[in-house]
Amino acid sequence: MMKNSAKLCIVLALGLTALSGCKSAKRDDYVAAVELNKGNYIAKHDVRLLLNPEMSADIRGRYSNNRSIEQGSMLYAAGTPASALAQVFAHAAINSSLQENKLSQQQTAANKEIQPFKDTIGEVSIGNLLSSDYLEKVVSSDVGDFNSVNVKPIFFVSGDLSHVSLKLVSWIDAPGKTKKGAKRYQNIIEVHAEPFSDEVIRQIRQGANQQQLKSKLSAMLNRAIKSLHDDLVGAHANMSVQQTIKIKSGNRTRFIRGNVIARSCDYTILKNLRKWIIHYPSSVVANETNSLQACHNVQSEGTTERS
Amino acid sequence: MGLKLMKQLSILIVLLTVFLAGCKSTPQPAVRLKPELLNENMRVGIYINEIKPATTSIQGADCLLCYGVAVAANSSLSSHLESLPTSDIESAKQVVYDGYKSKTQHVEFVELSKDKLSKLKKFKGELGFAKKDFRSLKSELNIDVLVMLNIHAHGAHRMYSAYVPVTDPQGYVSGVIYSIDLETNQYLQFQRFNRKVLVEGEWDEPKQQFPGVTNAYYQAVEKVKLSLGNIFL
Numbered sequence: 001m002m003k004n005s006a007k008l009c010i011v012l013a014l015g016l017t018a019l020s021g022c023k024s025a026k027r028d029d030y031v032a033a034v035e036l037n038k039g040n041y042i043a044k045h046d047v048r049l050l051l052n053p054e055m056s057a058d059i060r061g062r063y064s065n066n067r068s069i070e071q072g073s074m075l076y077a078a079g080t081p082a083s084a085l086a087q088v089f090a091h092a093a094i095n096s097s098l099q100e101n102k103l104s105q106q107q108t109a110a111n112k113e114i115q116p117f118k119d120t121i122g123e124v125s126i127g128n129l130l131s132s133d134y135l136e137k138v139v140s141s142d143v144g145d146f147n148s149v150n151v152k153p154i155f156f157v158s159g160d161l162s163h164v165s166l167k168l169v170s171w172i173d174a175p176g177k178t179k180k181g182a183k184r185y186q187n188i189i190e191v192h193a194e195p196f197s198d199e200v201i202r203q204i205r206q207g208a209n210q211q212q213l214k215s216k217l218s219a220m221l222n223r224a225i226k227s228l229h230d231d232l233v234g235a236h237a238n239m240s241v242q243q244t245i246k247i248k249s250g251n252r253t254r255f256i257r258g259n260v261i262a263r264s265c266d267y268t269i270l271k272n273l274r275k276w277i278i279h280y281p282s283s284v285v286a287n288e289t290n291s292l293q294a295c296h297n298v299q300s301e302g303t304t305e306r307s
Numbered sequence: 308m309g310l311k312l313m314k315q316l317s318i319l320i321v322l323l324t325v326f327l328a329g330c331k332s333t334p335q336p337a338v339r340l341k342p343e344l345l346n347e348n349m350r351v352g353i354y355i356n357e358i359k360p361a362t363t364s365i366q367g368a369d370c371l372l373c374y375g376v377a378v379a380a381n382s383s384l385s386s387h388l389e390s391l392p393t394s395d396i397e398s399a400k401q402v403v404y405d406g407y408k409s410k411t412q413h414v415e416f417v418e419l420s421k422d423k424l425s426k427l428k429k430f431k432g433e434l435g436f437a438k439k440d441f442r443s444l445k446s447e448l449n450i451d452v453l454v455m456l457n458i459h460a461h462g463a464h465r466m467y468s469a470y471v472p473v474t475d476p477q478g479y480v481s482g483v484i485y486s487i488d489l490e491t492n493q494y495l496q497f498q499r500f501n502r503k504v505l506v507e508g509e510w511d512e513p514k515q516q517f518p519g520v521t522n523a524y525y526q527a528v529e530k531v532k533l534s535l536g537n538i539f540l
Contacts, residue, residue: 027509029508030508032512033515065506065508066505067474068473068474068475069474071468071473074468074469095468099473099475244528254526256522256526257521257525273515273516273519
């Protein structure tokens with residue numbers, strides 16, 4: 001009898017584990033970085049982009065990563081060690097399923113929230129967002145070579161339009177008969193847009209200024225491709241000392257641990273601990289306040305001289 | 308004879324109940340620092356406890372075996388956290404120093420041994436007063452106000468239900484900061500902090516040395532430093 005119940009528990013655990021995979025959250029916006037070695041950098045003119053320019057831009061709602069679930073204490077029935085183990089596995093499978101469901105629901109809810117904006121801007125092809133310089137570098141997979149890099153842009157927009165960002169997932173498959181799925185290069189280039197003004201947000205909500213949103217998506221994509229190009233040719237290799245960088249956007253303050261690899265009046269580029277390359281508008285990087293002030297001073301001097 | 312034994316047992320139960328009831332006292336609520344209580348001539352001493360290396364704090368794995376399993380399951384994360392430098396969390400004391408320095412000229416860090424702290428007498432005051440009598444330190448350390456910054460735990464925090472995790476590890480810093488008027492033993496300021504920060508995306512990245520959890524930890528450290536700075540606003 002006890003043996004049967006243990007078997008039943010094991011079957012139940014396996015069933016739950018299998019079922020938990022049915023409604024899984026999307027995780028294609030994450031990769032473990034694989035960087036090119038110093039000797040493997042690609043020559044400037046050899047970089048080719050593998051993507052379908054006809055493909056529609058993938059625009060998703062910005063979602064919370066919180067997979068925490070509420071759960072009271074769990075009572076395990078006494079029995080053989082096998083049945084106890086089966087119960088623990090069943091418990092783990094249920095929890096894992098609940099956590100994945102929560103993440104999936106958050107992603108679905110975030111996507112639903114931005115659906116009105118998606119409807120008003122309509123289908124936007126990647127080709128329409130890319131600049132002509134980069135369109136020339138696009139090749140199809142049948143003509144791609146050893147140095148061709150696959151790119152998959154995913155745009156994230158928050159429901160209130162206060163935050164627009166892009167994750168450019170990029171990879172180069174390892175050549176020859178290596179392990180299936182092995183990568184020669186793999187990384188994410190993340191670009192955060194300068195926040196919209198309240199007036200522009202109001203216009204976009206009313207469907208009156210969709211061009212501004214499209215221009216922003218285009219600028220972000222071209223910036224990300226440029227940065228990817230720089231990474232592949234080794235231009236991002238020199239790094240500063242690791243530090244905690246303060247990002248202040250509206251009332252929200254967050255911190256990123258990483259290395260600043262480039263800074264300009266418009267953008268600060270850093271490499272986070274995952275080695276992802278992240279672009280933040282310099283106006284939201286609190287550590288850059290002094291540099292930004294210098295930029296404003298230079299700009300205003302220029303304006304005065306012209307006038 | 309039986310009746311006498313019953314009576315003794317009843318008294319014992321009553322005494323035990325009274326004793327146990329006393330174990331759960333009302334926790335000290337937060338006390339905001341009133342700037343008027345500090346003046347530029349006040350001498351302030353800041354004490355910070357010894358900060359141990361970062362690690363994973365497990366909560367909710369209530370049985371001994373469950374806790375052992377949870378600790379073992381998170382051992383590689385804990386080992387990584389232990390390898391991180393403690394300089395960032397230790398810099399919290401400088402935030403407190405700078406805050407008091409903006410209020411008074413005489414601020415210094417003070418050393419107190421564990422033995423010294425444990426030997427302080429109990430103080431029978433209401434809420435708003437320190438539980439130990441710190442008044443003897445006024446003349447000994449030549450200060451008017453003692454600031455205690457205690458970091459209880461830092462690193463990552465993970466909730467369990469028995470053997471099974473119900474949350475992913477989160478960046479974590481917890482502790483308490485309070486300042487005591489050494490004339491009255493009254494709290495001039497009291498604040499607990501228990502900062503948890505979610506990991507963005509995946510957390511289980513042992514090959515890359517847990518960059519997601521590490522970043523969340525540094526975020527928690529900086530957020531605690533921000534809240535310590537806010538005491539003086």
